[in-house]
Amino acid sequence: MKEFTSKLHALVLEAAKKSNSDCISLSGGLDSSILAFCLKNRKIQAIAMVTKDFPSTDLVYAQLVAKLNNLKLDVITATIKDLLDATEQTIKILKVFNPIEIRNSIVVYLTMKSARDNGFKSMMTGDGADELFAGYHFFQRLSLSDLQKNLERIWKIMHFPSKSISESLGISLQTPFLDEKIIGYAKKIPPDLKVREEKGKKYGKWILRKAFEDLLPESIIWREKAAMQDGSGTSGLTSFFDNLIPDPVFSEKIKKYVESEKVNLASKESLYYYELYRKHYDFPSHLADTKTRCPQCNYSIEKESHFCRMCGSFPI
Numbered sequence: 001m002k003e004f005t006s007k008l009h010a011l012v013l014e015a016a017k018k019s020n021s022d023c024i025s026l027s028g029g030l031d032s033s034i035l036a037f038c039l040k041n042r043k044i045q046a047i048a049m050v051t052k053d054f055p056s057t058d059l060v061y062a063q064l065v066a067k068l069n070n071l072k073l074d075v076i077t078a079t080i081k082d083l084l085d086a087t088e089q090t091i092k093i094l095k096v097f098n099p100i101e102i103r104n105s106i107v108v109y110l111t112m113k114s115a116r117d118n119g120f121k122s123m124m125t126g127d128g129a130d131e132l133f134a135g136y137h138f139f140q141r142l143s144l145s146d147l148q149k150n151l152e153r154i155w156k157i158m159h160f161p162s163k164s165i166s167e168s169l170g171i172s173l174q175t176p177f178l179d180e181k182i183i184g185y186a187k188k189i190p191p192d193l194k195v196r197e198e199k200g201k202k203y204g205k206w207i208l209r210k211a212f213e214d215l216l217p218e219s220i221i222w223r224e225k226a227a228m229q230d231g232s233g234t235s236g237l238t239s240f241f242d243n244l245i246p247d248p249v250f251s252e253k254i255k256k257y258v259e260s261e262k263v264n265l266a267s268k269e270s271l272y273y274y275e276l277y278r279k280h281y282d283f284p285s286h287l288a289d290t291k292t293r294c295p296q297c298n299y300s301i302e303k304e305s306h307f308c309r310m311c312g313s314f315p316i
Contacts, residue, residue: 004189005211011185012211013038015176021124023047025111026073027231028061030205031126031135033220034212035176040069045120049076049111051083054236057226065220076114083234086110088276093168094161095281097273098312103229103237105161109169112162116171127160128177132186133205134194135225140202147191153304155187198222241269261285262298263311270311284310 016038024039026032026046036046048062059075066073078086086106091097094105108125115123130136131154139147166173176182189207196206199222203209209221229235245268253271257263261283265271281287284299292301299310307314 001193001207001210004193004207007185008182008189008207009211011179011182012176012208015179015182016124019122019124019174019176021122021172021174023115023120023122024071024124025108025126026062026065026071027058027126027226027228028063028065028220028223029058029126029226029231030209030220030223031129031177033061033065033216034208035124035126036065036069036071037212037215038176039124040071044071044124045115046071046073047076047111047115047123048073049078049107049114049232051233051236052077052079054233054240056231056233058231061220061223064217068217074114074118076110078110078232080240082110083237086113087237087273088279090165091273091276092280093164095277096310097270097277098309099238099267099269099273100227100229100312101161101309102273103234104227105165106234107228107232108162108165112166112169112171116169120171122172122174123166124174124176125162126177127162127175128158128183129205129208130225131155131158132177132183133189133208134191135204137204137225139195139204142195144191147195151191151194157302157304159309238267238269241267241272244268245271264296265311266296 016035023045024036026036026048046066048058050056050059083106086109087102090102090105090109112123134151142150162173193207195204204225213221250268250271254265257265262285263283265274284297288300290300294301294308294311294313294316296313297311299308301308308316
């Protein structure tokens with residue numbers, strides 16, 4: 001194990017240090033905290049985003065990591081208006097109405113937009129660590145053989161909305177965990193070193209945590225995986241839309257979209273996003289000629305994929 005942790009530590013440090021980013025998106029989660037540690041001597045600007053009106057958990061962790069690594073931290077506090085404006089812009093960029101992807105990606109959009117507006121040219125993110133080292137919660141439920149199969153499947157289809165968002169905003173994106181050397185080495189690490197029990201609890205990204213265990217606080221190293229929407233507070237949008245849209249309006253509109261556009265919308269949040277999406281794009285069944293379609297929105301499904309990126313339907 002020591003060979004894996006030493007090599008992995010060296011590769012991550014090398015990939016981070018060769019980056020020329022002038023700011024980093026810092027949530028205080030494991031991945032961005034490791035990168036912040038690797039850059040502590042550079043005095044890079046850190047940027048965190050939290051919502052003003054919904055509960056969020058990232059801020060205290062981001063502040064801790066910034067202080068430990070002597071980084072200046074700029075905290076974006078997004079209002080409901082900020083979130084709604086960012087929602088439409090994000091949907092325009094990503095061309096989807098998937099609620100989970102939208103709630104996560106508006107965090108990326110607002111963080112990158114703030115960086116660009118303040119004169120920064122390149123942002124570093126922790127993209128790729130969850131996919132390479134089994135960070136998502138569902139990995140913990142799998143047998144080792146199924147874990148390896150699912151990792152290999154995801155490696156073929158993994159995509160990162162931050163790339164499209166950065167291109168749209170005109171800011172460079174740098175992702176050290178997606179360095180070719182790290183990708184190659186991560187694929188060689190056995191699955192039992194990616195998901196493993198520690199102190200009576202099962203963790204994803206176990207080997208990545210162990211590689212930096214002595215260099216970051218225990219509260220960061222063993223912090224559980226939190227999606228951007230939860231850490232930032234944008235998950236509160238779900239209840240916001242539930243209260244915003246009256247039940248009769250919801251019932252009438254979902255019936256209309258099923259009949260006229262072959263799109264089944266499961267929530268008021270999905271309805272809100274779909275109507276923003278339709279302001280700019282055709283309905284999903286018109287966008288691709290394929291035999292493999294999502295049963296909920298009729299969009300094409302990628303080979304090897306178990307979910308619909310367009311509407312978020314899972315599993316399919």
